Amino acid sequence: xxxxxxxxxxxxxxxxxxxxxxxxxxxxxxxxxxxxxxxxxxxxxxxxxxxxxxxxxxxxxxxxxxxxxxxxxxxxxxxxxxxxxxxxxxxxxx
Amino acid sequence: xxxxxxxxxxxxxxxxxxxxxxxxxxxxxxxxxxxxxxxxxxxxxxxxxxxxxxxxxxxxxxxxxxxxxxxxxxxxxxxxxxxxxxxxxxxxxxxxxxxxxxxxxxxxxxxxxxxxxxxxxxxxxxxxxxxxxxxxxxxxxxxxxxxxxxxxxxxxxxxxxxxxxxxxxxxxxxxxxxxxxxxxxxxxxxxxxxxxxxxxxxxxxxxxxxxxxxxxxxxxxxxxxxxxxxxxxxxxxxx
Numbered sequence: 001x002x003x004x005x006x007x008x009x010x011x012x013x014x015x016x017x018x019x020x021x022x023x024x025x026x027x028x029x030x031x032x033x034x035x036x037x038x039x040x041x042x043x044x045x046x047x048x049x050x051x052x053x054x055x056x057x058x059x060x061x062x063x064x065x066x067x068x069x070x071x072x073x074x075x076x077x078x079x080x081x082x083x084x085x086x087x088x089x090x091x092x093x094x
Numbered sequence: 095x096x097x098x099x100x101x102x103x104x105x106x107x108x109x110x111x112x113x114x115x116x117x118x119x120x121x122x123x124x125x126x127x128x129x130x131x132x133x134x135x136x137x138x139x140x141x142x143x144x145x146x147x148x149x150x151x152x153x154x155x156x157x158x159x160x161x162x163x164x165x166x167x168x169x170x171x172x173x174x175x176x177x178x179x180x181x182x183x184x185x186x187x188x189x190x191x192x193x194x195x196x197x198x199x200x201x202x203x204x205x206x207x208x209x210x211x212x213x214x215x216x217x218x219x220x221x222x223x224x225x226x227x228x229x230x231x232x233x234x235x236x237x238x239x240x241x242x243x244x245x246x247x248x249x250x251x252x253x254x255x256x257x258x259x260x261x262x263x264x265x266x267x268x269x270x271x272x273x274x275x276x277x278x279x280x281x282x283x284x285x286x287x288x289x290x291x292x293x294x295x296x297x298x299x300x301x302x303x304x305x306x307x308x309x310x311x312x313x314x315x316x317x318x319x320x321x322x323x324x325x326x327x328x329x330x331x332x333x
Binding site: 073088 | 115117122123156159162209214218266279287290316
Protein backbone atom coordinates (compact mmCIF):
# COMPACT_ATOMS: atom_id res chain seq x y z
CA UNK A 1 0.00 0.00 0.00
CA UNK A 2 2.76 2.40 1.01
CA UNK A 3 4.73 1.50 -2.15
CA UNK A 4 1.77 2.26 -4.41
CA UNK A 5 1.32 5.64 -2.80
CA UNK A 6 5.01 6.37 -3.38
CA UNK A 7 4.68 5.36 -7.05
CA UNK A 8 1.66 7.63 -7.52
CA UNK A 9 3.41 10.57 -5.94
CA UNK A 10 6.61 9.85 -7.89
CA UNK A 11 4.75 9.81 -11.21
CA UNK A 12 2.98 13.08 -10.47
CA UNK A 13 6.14 14.82 -9.25
CA UNK A 14 8.22 13.62 -12.24
CA UNK A 15 5.44 14.59 -14.67
CA UNK A 16 5.08 18.08 -13.23
CA UNK A 17 8.85 18.47 -13.03
CA UNK A 18 9.31 17.57 -16.69
CA UNK A 19 6.62 20.00 -17.80
CA UNK A 20 8.07 22.77 -15.65
CA UNK A 21 11.53 22.16 -17.10
CA UNK A 22 10.12 22.33 -20.61
CA UNK A 23 8.79 25.80 -19.82
CA UNK A 24 11.53 27.36 -17.79
CA UNK A 25 14.88 25.76 -18.45
CA UNK A 26 14.81 25.82 -22.24
CA UNK A 27 15.80 29.48 -22.12
CA UNK A 28 18.66 28.99 -19.69
CA UNK A 29 20.80 26.61 -21.75
CA UNK A 30 20.43 26.81 -25.50
CA UNK A 31 23.89 26.65 -27.05
CA UNK A 32 23.65 23.05 -28.28
CA UNK A 33 22.82 22.90 -31.97
CA UNK A 34 20.32 20.28 -33.06
CA UNK A 35 21.67 17.40 -35.16
CA UNK A 36 19.13 18.09 -37.91
CA UNK A 37 20.50 21.62 -38.31
CA UNK A 38 23.98 20.11 -38.56
CA UNK A 39 22.73 17.62 -41.16
CA UNK A 40 21.34 20.50 -43.23
CA UNK A 41 24.85 21.99 -43.08
CA UNK A 42 26.32 18.78 -44.53
CA UNK A 43 23.64 18.70 -47.25
CA UNK A 44 24.57 22.27 -48.20
CA UNK A 45 28.20 21.21 -48.36
CA UNK A 46 27.56 18.06 -50.46
CA UNK A 47 24.94 19.58 -52.74
CA UNK A 48 25.34 23.38 -52.65
CA UNK A 49 22.73 23.85 -55.38
CA UNK A 50 20.04 21.81 -53.66
CA UNK A 51 16.96 23.85 -52.81
CA UNK A 52 14.37 22.34 -50.46
CA UNK A 53 11.23 21.81 -52.55
CA UNK A 54 8.75 22.03 -49.68
CA UNK A 55 8.38 24.04 -46.52
CA UNK A 56 6.48 23.40 -43.32
CA UNK A 57 2.84 24.37 -43.71
CA UNK A 58 2.96 26.18 -40.42
CA UNK A 59 5.65 27.09 -37.92
CA UNK A 60 5.11 27.99 -34.29
CA UNK A 61 5.66 31.70 -33.85
CA UNK A 62 8.51 32.72 -31.57
CA UNK A 63 10.54 30.54 -29.27
CA UNK A 64 7.82 30.41 -26.64
CA UNK A 65 5.27 29.15 -29.14
CA UNK A 66 7.58 26.26 -29.92
CA UNK A 67 8.25 25.54 -26.26
CA UNK A 68 4.54 25.62 -25.47
CA UNK A 69 3.77 23.12 -28.20
CA UNK A 70 6.54 20.80 -27.09
CA UNK A 71 5.22 21.10 -23.56
CA UNK A 72 1.79 20.21 -24.94
CA UNK A 73 3.26 17.07 -26.52
CA UNK A 74 4.97 16.15 -23.25
CA UNK A 75 1.81 16.81 -21.24
CA UNK A 76 -0.32 14.68 -23.55
CA UNK A 77 2.07 11.75 -23.29
CA UNK A 78 2.66 12.05 -19.57
CA UNK A 79 -1.08 12.41 -19.02
CA UNK A 80 -1.76 9.06 -20.67
CA UNK A 81 1.07 7.33 -18.77
CA UNK A 82 0.00 8.82 -15.43
CA UNK A 83 -3.64 7.87 -16.09
CA UNK A 84 -2.62 4.25 -16.68
CA UNK A 85 -0.52 3.94 -13.53
CA UNK A 86 -3.04 5.71 -11.31
CA UNK A 87 -5.90 3.59 -12.68
CA UNK A 88 -3.86 0.40 -12.18
CA UNK A 89 -2.96 1.39 -8.65
CA UNK A 90 -6.54 2.08 -7.69
CA UNK A 91 -7.67 -1.23 -9.26
CA UNK A 92 -5.09 -3.16 -7.26
CA UNK A 93 -6.24 -1.45 -4.07
CA UNK A 94 -9.82 -2.72 -4.57
CA UNK B 95 15.57 0.98 -10.73
CA UNK B 96 12.94 3.52 -9.81
CA UNK B 97 15.52 5.81 -8.30
CA UNK B 98 17.68 5.65 -11.43
CA UNK B 99 14.67 6.51 -13.60
CA UNK B 100 13.71 9.47 -11.46
CA UNK B 101 17.29 10.71 -11.39
CA UNK B 102 17.41 10.58 -15.18
CA UNK B 103 14.13 12.48 -15.44
CA UNK B 104 15.58 15.19 -13.27
CA UNK B 105 18.82 15.34 -15.25
CA UNK B 106 17.06 15.79 -18.56
CA UNK B 107 16.76 19.39 -19.61
CA UNK B 108 14.81 20.24 -22.73
CA UNK B 109 16.67 22.36 -25.25
CA UNK B 110 15.62 24.61 -28.04
CA UNK B 111 17.10 24.18 -31.44
CA UNK B 112 16.32 20.99 -33.20
CA UNK B 113 17.15 17.41 -33.30
CA UNK B 114 16.86 14.33 -35.37
CA UNK B 115 14.38 13.97 -38.21
CA UNK B 116 15.04 14.90 -41.81
CA UNK B 117 13.58 18.38 -42.26
CA UNK B 118 10.73 19.26 -44.62
CA UNK B 119 11.85 19.39 -48.25
CA UNK B 120 15.35 18.11 -47.46
CA UNK B 121 14.98 14.88 -49.41
CA UNK B 122 14.79 15.02 -53.21
CA UNK B 123 11.28 14.20 -54.51
CA UNK B 124 12.18 10.75 -55.83
CA UNK B 125 13.70 9.70 -52.50
CA UNK B 126 10.81 11.15 -50.52
CA UNK B 127 8.43 9.07 -52.64
CA UNK B 128 10.65 5.99 -52.46
CA UNK B 129 10.66 5.94 -48.66
CA UNK B 130 6.91 6.50 -48.51
CA UNK B 131 6.37 3.49 -50.75
CA UNK B 132 8.80 1.39 -48.71
CA UNK B 133 7.17 2.38 -45.42
CA UNK B 134 3.54 1.87 -46.48
CA UNK B 135 3.47 -1.97 -46.31
CA UNK B 136 4.88 -1.86 -42.76
CA UNK B 137 2.15 0.59 -41.77
CA UNK B 138 -0.59 -1.61 -43.26
CA UNK B 139 0.75 -4.80 -41.64
CA UNK B 140 1.24 -2.98 -38.33
CA UNK B 141 -2.26 -1.55 -38.37
CA UNK B 142 -3.79 -4.97 -39.06
CA UNK B 143 -1.71 -6.68 -36.38
CA UNK B 144 -2.58 -4.02 -33.82
CA UNK B 145 -6.29 -4.18 -34.70
CA UNK B 146 -6.26 -7.95 -34.18
CA UNK B 147 -4.41 -7.68 -30.88
CA UNK B 148 -6.82 -5.08 -29.55
CA UNK B 149 -9.81 -7.16 -30.67
CA UNK B 150 -8.42 -10.37 -29.15
CA UNK B 151 -7.35 -8.78 -25.87
CA UNK B 152 -9.28 -5.47 -25.45
CA UNK B 153 -7.67 -4.99 -22.03
CA UNK B 154 -4.37 -4.01 -23.68
CA UNK B 155 -5.81 -0.91 -25.41
CA UNK B 156 -4.67 1.26 -22.54
CA UNK B 157 -1.23 -0.33 -22.63
CA UNK B 158 -0.80 0.46 -26.30
CA UNK B 159 -1.76 4.04 -25.51
CA UNK B 160 0.98 4.02 -22.86
CA UNK B 161 3.54 2.64 -25.35
CA UNK B 162 2.59 5.33 -27.89
CA UNK B 163 2.63 7.98 -25.15
CA UNK B 164 6.12 6.84 -24.20
CA UNK B 165 7.26 7.64 -27.77
CA UNK B 166 5.41 10.96 -27.51
CA UNK B 167 7.11 11.98 -24.27
CA UNK B 168 10.62 10.81 -25.10
CA UNK B 169 10.63 12.41 -28.53
CA UNK B 170 9.58 15.74 -27.04
CA UNK B 171 12.73 16.10 -24.96
CA UNK B 172 15.87 17.37 -26.52
CA UNK B 173 18.94 16.43 -24.61
CA UNK B 174 22.47 17.78 -24.94
CA UNK B 175 25.16 15.29 -25.80
CA UNK B 176 28.84 15.28 -24.95
CA UNK B 177 29.35 15.59 -28.72
CA UNK B 178 28.29 19.25 -28.36
CA UNK B 179 24.94 19.00 -30.08
CA UNK B 180 21.46 18.03 -29.01
CA UNK B 181 19.10 15.32 -30.07
CA UNK B 182 16.21 13.39 -28.61
CA UNK B 183 15.26 9.93 -27.52
CA UNK B 184 12.72 7.88 -29.45
CA UNK B 185 11.03 5.46 -27.03
CA UNK B 186 10.20 3.09 -29.87
CA UNK B 187 11.75 -0.05 -28.35
CA UNK B 188 9.26 -0.34 -25.49
CA UNK B 189 6.17 -0.70 -27.68
CA UNK B 190 8.03 -2.86 -30.20
CA UNK B 191 8.97 -5.40 -27.53
CA UNK B 192 5.53 -5.35 -25.88
CA UNK B 193 3.31 -5.38 -28.98
CA UNK B 194 5.55 -6.48 -31.85
CA UNK B 195 7.72 -4.42 -34.18
CA UNK B 196 5.21 -3.71 -36.94
CA UNK B 197 2.69 -2.12 -34.57
CA UNK B 198 5.14 0.67 -33.87
CA UNK B 199 4.63 1.90 -37.44
CA UNK B 200 1.22 3.10 -36.29
CA UNK B 201 2.53 4.84 -33.17
CA UNK B 202 5.53 6.24 -35.06
CA UNK B 203 3.46 7.76 -37.83
CA UNK B 204 1.12 9.44 -35.31
CA UNK B 205 4.03 11.04 -33.44
CA UNK B 206 5.80 12.11 -36.64
CA UNK B 207 2.62 13.61 -38.09
CA UNK B 208 1.99 15.52 -34.88
CA UNK B 209 5.51 16.91 -34.91
CA UNK B 210 5.48 17.70 -38.63
CA UNK B 211 2.11 19.47 -38.59
CA UNK B 212 2.20 21.24 -35.25
CA UNK B 213 5.87 21.74 -34.51
CA UNK B 214 7.43 22.06 -37.98
CA UNK B 215 9.80 19.30 -36.90
CA UNK B 216 10.54 16.68 -39.56
CA UNK B 217 8.06 17.05 -42.40
CA UNK B 218 5.22 15.62 -44.45
CA UNK B 219 7.44 15.11 -47.50
CA UNK B 220 10.04 13.33 -45.37
CA UNK B 221 7.47 11.39 -43.33
CA UNK B 222 8.12 8.10 -45.15
CA UNK B 223 11.88 8.28 -44.60
CA UNK B 224 11.61 9.40 -40.98
CA UNK B 225 8.95 6.79 -40.21
CA UNK B 226 11.03 4.06 -41.84
CA UNK B 227 14.13 4.86 -39.81
CA UNK B 228 12.29 5.34 -36.52
CA UNK B 229 9.36 2.95 -36.62
CA UNK B 230 10.76 0.18 -38.85
CA UNK B 231 14.54 0.10 -38.32
CA UNK B 232 14.19 1.16 -34.67
CA UNK B 233 11.36 -1.24 -33.86
CA UNK B 234 12.62 -4.35 -35.67
CA UNK B 235 16.16 -3.94 -34.38
CA UNK B 236 14.81 -3.63 -30.82
CA UNK B 237 12.84 -6.86 -31.12
CA UNK B 238 15.71 -8.76 -32.73
CA UNK B 239 18.22 -7.62 -30.10
CA UNK B 240 15.74 -8.45 -27.32
CA UNK B 241 15.23 -11.96 -28.73
CA UNK B 242 18.96 -12.51 -29.15
CA UNK B 243 19.71 -11.29 -25.63
CA UNK B 244 16.96 -13.51 -24.25
CA UNK B 245 18.41 -16.51 -26.10
CA UNK B 246 21.78 -15.72 -24.58
CA UNK B 247 19.98 -15.90 -21.22
CA UNK B 248 20.79 -12.33 -20.25
CA UNK B 249 18.55 -10.88 -17.57
CA UNK B 250 15.34 -9.23 -18.77
CA UNK B 251 16.47 -5.81 -17.55
CA UNK B 252 19.71 -6.07 -19.53
CA UNK B 253 17.93 -7.43 -22.62
CA UNK B 254 15.54 -4.47 -22.64
CA UNK B 255 18.38 -2.02 -22.04
CA UNK B 256 20.43 -3.45 -24.94
CA UNK B 257 17.41 -3.54 -27.26
CA UNK B 258 16.57 0.12 -26.59
CA UNK B 259 20.23 1.18 -26.86
CA UNK B 260 20.84 -0.56 -30.20
CA UNK B 261 17.46 0.56 -31.57
CA UNK B 262 18.19 4.20 -30.76
CA UNK B 263 21.61 4.10 -32.42
CA UNK B 264 20.38 2.27 -35.52
CA UNK B 265 17.61 4.83 -36.09
CA UNK B 266 20.28 7.47 -36.55
CA UNK B 267 22.50 5.20 -38.63
CA UNK B 268 19.48 4.63 -40.89
CA UNK B 269 18.82 8.38 -41.12
CA UNK B 270 22.47 8.94 -42.05
CA UNK B 271 22.28 6.29 -44.78
CA UNK B 272 19.05 7.77 -46.14
CA UNK B 273 20.69 11.18 -46.44
CA UNK B 274 23.91 9.75 -47.89
CA UNK B 275 21.92 7.86 -50.54
CA UNK B 276 19.94 10.95 -51.44
CA UNK B 277 22.94 13.27 -51.63
CA UNK B 278 25.55 11.22 -53.45
CA UNK B 279 28.31 13.33 -54.92
CA UNK B 280 30.87 12.74 -57.63
CA UNK B 281 33.77 13.55 -55.35
CA UNK B 282 32.82 11.41 -52.34
CA UNK B 283 31.85 7.77 -52.10
CA UNK B 284 28.58 6.71 -50.53
CA UNK B 285 30.48 5.44 -47.51
CA UNK B 286 32.28 8.74 -47.06
CA UNK B 287 29.01 10.65 -47.19
CA UNK B 288 27.34 8.21 -44.81
CA UNK B 289 30.26 8.63 -42.41
CA UNK B 290 29.83 12.42 -42.57
CA UNK B 291 26.17 12.19 -41.59
CA UNK B 292 26.88 9.54 -38.97
CA UNK B 293 29.53 11.75 -37.42
CA UNK B 294 26.68 14.13 -36.63
CA UNK B 295 23.83 11.80 -35.81
CA UNK B 296 25.33 8.61 -34.40
CA UNK B 297 28.04 10.16 -32.22
CA UNK B 298 25.59 12.60 -30.66
CA UNK B 299 23.27 9.72 -30.03
CA UNK B 300 25.58 7.33 -28.12
CA UNK B 301 25.18 8.91 -24.66
CA UNK B 302 21.50 9.52 -25.32
CA UNK B 303 20.99 5.90 -26.32
CA UNK B 304 22.37 4.87 -22.93
CA UNK B 305 19.74 7.05 -21.25
CA UNK B 306 17.08 5.61 -23.54
CA UNK B 307 18.14 2.09 -22.52
CA UNK B 308 17.77 2.81 -18.81
CA UNK B 309 14.48 4.69 -19.27
CA UNK B 310 12.97 1.91 -21.34
CA UNK B 311 14.06 -0.79 -18.90
CA UNK B 312 12.61 1.24 -16.02
CA UNK B 313 9.19 1.78 -17.63
CA UNK B 314 9.11 -1.81 -18.93
CA UNK B 315 9.64 -3.11 -15.42
CA UNK B 316 6.86 -0.90 -14.06
CA UNK B 317 4.44 -2.01 -16.78
CA UNK B 318 5.28 -5.68 -16.19
CA UNK B 319 4.58 -5.21 -12.48
CA UNK B 320 1.07 -4.01 -13.27
CA UNK B 321 -0.01 -5.75 -16.48
CA UNK B 322 2.07 -8.89 -16.96
CA UNK B 323 -0.94 -11.21 -17.34
CA UNK B 324 -2.51 -9.17 -20.19
CA UNK B 325 0.82 -8.74 -21.96
CA UNK B 326 1.55 -12.46 -21.89
CA UNK B 327 -1.71 -13.03 -23.79
CA UNK B 328 -0.46 -11.00 -26.75
CA UNK B 329 3.24 -11.72 -26.37
CA UNK B 330 4.17 -15.00 -24.62
CA UNK B 331 7.89 -14.25 -25.15
CA UNK B 332 7.76 -11.73 -22.32
CA UNK B 333 7.92 -14.33 -19.53
